[in-house]
Amino acid sequence: MAASCPVGKKITATPLETDALGNQFPVNPADIAWTVADNTIASFVQNSDGSATFTPLKAGSTQVTVADSGNNLNASDTLTVTDTPTGLTIQWGQPQ
DSSP states (O other), rough: OOEEEEEEOOOOOOEEOOOOOOOOOOOOOOOOOOESSSSSTTEEEETTTEEEEEEEEEEEEEEEEEEEEEEEEEEEEEEEEOOOOOOOOOOOOOOO
16 A cells, blocks of 8 residues: 655554465564665665654655565555645635
């Protein structure tokens, strides 16, 4: 499932491994490696638990991949970075 995050915020991703029945298995953080296709859009820090915290740098989309070398598995998804707000409006509710 793709994620979206604005510039100025951070977002964390966690690898989840499951079997054919959907049962979840713990990952070995030492076997996990993250990559980002375009490091001008987002950078990341890999955390000690195997998750990664991404910092959006500029608006755009980039592919994020996580690999588990111990189980020979990998997954990819899209991180979309949005601009910071540039306008403000007032939205009125309905009369009651």
